[in-house]
Every structure is written in structure tokens, then in C-alpha cells.
Amino acid sequence: MPKAMHVLTRSDLEDVELTPADVLDLVAEAYQAFAQGDSRCPVKLMMPIPKAERDAVSYSMLGYDGSLEQVGFKTSYRQGGDSAEKYYTTISLYDDVTGLPFAFMDCQRVGAARTPATTALTARYCARPGARSALMIGTGVQGRNTLPYLLTALPGLERLRLFGTHPDGIADSIATLHRWFPDRAVELVDDVPAAAAESDIVVVASGRAAHPEVRTDWLPPGGLLISVASKGVASGALRQADYAIATSTGQLGVTGTRLAGPGGEVRIDAELPEIIAGRAPGRRTDTDRVFAFSSGMIITDIPVAHALATRAVAAGRGQRVRLWS
Incomplete structure (x- = not known):
């Protein structure tokens, strides 16, 4: 040949x-x-x-x-x-x-497919049992597919919310959801801290965000914060978590260095591949606030x-x- x-x-x-x-x-x-x-x-x-x-x-x-x-x-x-x-x-x-x-x-x-798939798998394995609400922050290329992927992984989600600043991105995110789930509604929010405090799952895929940097301690007990290598997450988000995971600890050291503690150390409790393979838990308790760092592999x-x-x-x-x- x-x-x-x-x-x-x-x-x-x-x-x-x-x-x-x-x-x-x-x-x-x-x-x-x-x-x-x-x-x-x-x-x-x-x-x-x-x-x-x-x-x-x-x-x-x-x-x-x-x-x-x-x-x-x-x-x-x-x-x-x-x-x-x-x-x-x-x-x-x-x-x-x-x-x-x-x-x-x-x-x-x-990238626009595997990134939301990783987000959705993280939610499937690491969200608290019975999670019912999700907040998506960001409407860029990698964020627009997130809501339908989340619903595919967790069909029990009842409340979907979206924060974005670009009208075309918002419209495309809603249209993408309706392509796969035509009967599902999306609430647009403008108060990110308040929406995060009421969400079981918060996904941050914003760049230079027009919102306050998201903190893990905003979440309710049992909440899950997923950072898609986002600048919209506070540098202390990892340290505030009761349980911290990453797709790869090594890649966190490349693209998430600002999340390290004062001594430059990063504490990760489990990696996503090990969780999916059943070798590590996605959380320790139902009330853990979990931080997940997603970096492309x-x-x-x-x-x-x-x-x-x-x-x-x-x-x-x-x-x-x-x-x-």
C-alpha cells in the first residue's frame, strides 16, 4: 500500500x-x-x-x-x-x-466532543448521588456541547442553568441542547455566585471571565466544581475542596500551576481514569465539596x-x- x-x-x-x-x-x-x-x-x-x-x-x-x-x-x-x-x-x-x-x-x-464528554463522565462518577441541578459557565467552542453531554450521562438532572456573555455563544449552546433534548429548558443566569450556591454541579469553561472567579466554597454541601482548564476559577478552588481530582496530576502541573498552594504543592486525591476504572472513589462522602480539574489528554x-x-x-x-x- x-x-x-x-x-x-x-x-x-x-x-x-x-x-x-x-x-x-x-x-x-x-x-x-x-x-x-x-x-x-x-x-x-x-x-x-x-x-x-x-x-x-x-x-x-x-x-x-x-x-x-x-x-x-x-x-x-x-x-x-x-x-x-x-x-x-x-x-x-x-x-x-x-x-x-x-x-x-x-x-x-x-476537542469540542471529547472535552464535554470528560466533563460529563466526571459528573457521572463524582457528583453526589441524586444530583438534580447543573450550572454551565461559558459558551465557547468547548462549552457549547456540555449540557447535552451532562444530560446524557445524568438523565436525572432536572434544572439546567447557563451563564454567558456572548449572544451567539448563548444561542448556539441552547440550540445544541435542543438538538439532542428538544423538550428541555435552560435558565439564563446573571448572578454566578448565587446560581453556584444552588447547583449540584458547576462547570466552568470560561476564559477571561466577565464574572467573579468561582470558588469551591460557594457550592452547597455535596457540590461538584469542574474546571475545564478555566481562568474563571479562583486560584484557591482546589485548596478549598474536601476532595480533589484531576484528569492527570502531571497535566495539572503544566496548565493549572496557579491552583497550587503557597508552597507550590498540588494535592490531588484521585485521577479520573482510576475513578472510571473503579480503582478510586469519586468522592469520600455525599457532603464533600469536590473540585475536579479537567485538562485534555x-x-x-x-x-x-x-x-x-x-x-x-x-x-x-x-x-x-x-x-x-
């Missing part, structure tokens, strides 16, 4: 169907394979660009999915802390069975990217490029 790679653009992937339930299953399996030692996921590399006026940062991740036997390389570059227009991310996949390249693709759609990008690429290629999308000819 000629050495070639399927190149898939954002528009090639835009209408490829993956349901929230599909993505939840893919991401949960990826975490379980990692917990079992079948996958590999080194800590991501972050490099701030040394130009203060540009406020730019780049990331690189490498990983191996033992379930699919696929190796993935992901890169991203963002110029401006809250600019979606200057954020570019790609992923390339290689087949570890054949040794051949498979796909090189835009990764925005992947490429082991969850790989299966979502592979599923999208496989469907896109089967539909005749993209181009097959012989880079090595």
Missing part, C-alpha cells in the same frame, strides 16, 4: 455524525485502557511565545491508544487568550498494526478523531496525500 495520509478539513468533518452517547463510550473506554496500562499518555508540552504583546501559547501532545492501536500527535496554537479566530489545532493518526499513517485532520471538532482525542476520520473517509471526504512519494 502506498504511504499516504487522509487529509480532512474542518468542513469535511462538520456534519459527520457522532452522538453524545457515542463519544461518552469512546472516551470512557480510552480512560479505562489507560488505567489498565494499555495506553500511553506523556504529559503535554506547553510553550508560551515570548512576545508579551501577542499573548500566544502552543501545545503538543503524543499518545498511544491501546484499544485502537493508534498513535496520535496533536498540536495547537492560540494567539490571544480568548480568541477563537486565532486558535488552530490539528491531530495526526498512525496505525500501530500496519505502521502506516492514517489521517491528518483539523482537531476543533474532536490525547488518549481521549485519538478515539474520537479516529471515529470521525473513519466515517468521513467512508463517505468519500477529504484527500489522500502521498507525502512520502
